Amino acid sequence: MNRQSAPSLQSLFGGIIAALLVVISFNSFVVINPGQAGVLSILGKAQDGALLEGIHFKPPLVSTVDIYDVTVQKFEVPAQSATKDLQDLTASFAINFRLDPLQVVDIRRTQGTLQNIVAKIIAPQTQESFKIAAAKRTVEQSITQRTELKQDFDDALNARLAKYGIIVLDTSVIDLTFSPEFARAVEEKQIAEQRAQRAVYIAQEAEQQAQADVNRAKGKAEAQRLLAETLKAQGGELVLQKEAIEAWREGGAKMPNVLVMGGESHGGGVPFLFNLSNVETQ
Template sequence: MSLSRILNSIGGVGFGLIVAGSVANSALYNVDGGHRAVIFDRFRGVQEHVVGEGTHFLIPWVQRPIIFDIRAKPRNIPVATGSKDLQTVSITLRILFRPKQDKLPSIYTNLGIDYDERVLPSITTEVLKAVVAQFDAAEMITQREVVSNKVREALITRAETFSILLDDISLTHLTFGAEFTQAVEAKQVAQQEAERARYLVEKEEQVKNASIIRAEGESEAALMVAKAIGEAGEGLVELRKIEAAEEIAANLAVSRNVVYLPPGQQALLALPQ
């Protein structure tokens, strides 16, 4: 056998190995953790069985894997709607969702790989509008937990018709229109003014009561003094004079430039200096 034939034989074997390796590689696919696969067959369509995690075989060119993420994923959906008393309400709903594993072939056939984009915004808006319309703006604040529970129950039921599981639903943002906000602020200001006026009225009432009590006390004291004078006669008057004289003498004793002379010697003041 010539060298050229040997090289041609080796080249043919190498090419065959490359082709075989390429075919074998295209016949394998991986499904990562937290994912599932649905097989699309060009002749039979979407297969009903769901492929789990690991490395699997398929028929090249004939079959193609569609990989779904089955882990719970969050999504925030803002909705603007009207309350029972026609107030504008802006709500943001946070949803934690995932698809039903055994329904993945049906989800892919009817909705596609972007099933959440097609379903969640529309059903969330529908449910929120229906629930919020049952409450007025004030009840939306005071009964927020009740509103949240009603939204959760209705939305879970609605999502199940599309084979979507909702693990968590919560109202993360709730605001009202400018007119309602201004009305609430005005009401708070009015309540504060009413409390202040009530405090002032109570204060004036207390001052009035104190004045009455003081006047009654002074009147009673005057009556008692008059009664005492009437009973003691001139003796009480003399006592008051003595007490006044003692007070004046005490004040003069501590004053400067005051000279005291014995009785009968006041004439010494008239002597020439």
């Protein structure tokens, strides 16, 4: 009986050992996928040299590998600052960044997880970078020079995060708001400018109307001058007489059949006889 159980125990132990060897062999390697970087720690101590994509050996049972996502990450970070003219300026930034795969060991040693990186590094450095950019210009310049404001912010943020192994790919200004007092001042300024523009338009319109009146007066004076010259010329009386008859007809009054004008009372000229029946409308 004992002789039969001994081989059984040996087989059992052999199976256990084989299973342990299999487990250990599988635990001796780690696969780093594309977009990842790993940090090998042995007995709790991070080892130099990041584990990049591929398969890597690691001591079994006594080591662990922390995996970091090194693809593009996006976080929205609020920031607040005072401008050059001491006005409050609030902004919200969308920051696209990724971790430098070659520096994940230092990141593991100093910051730990990605959440710690955002909370302890990116958020406060965003705030400081915004203060640097906002302090260079007034609140009004921050509006009119928004591109320059963002460029100053990007330069400051890139310089500050690079030393932590964080690569900034792009930033976007989601929102830029001002104090209620400044918003009211801007509105009042716009209203004043609109009123001033309206006043200029009215003045220009009045000037154009006055010039038109002058031109009309000049035209009327010129017409009267030409008429006077016409009347002085030979036959001028005939012009007047014809205009008088036309005015008489247009007035609607009954006209005589024969009208005599001129005579000796008008400088001795030949009397002018006009048969009005000829000019009546048929």
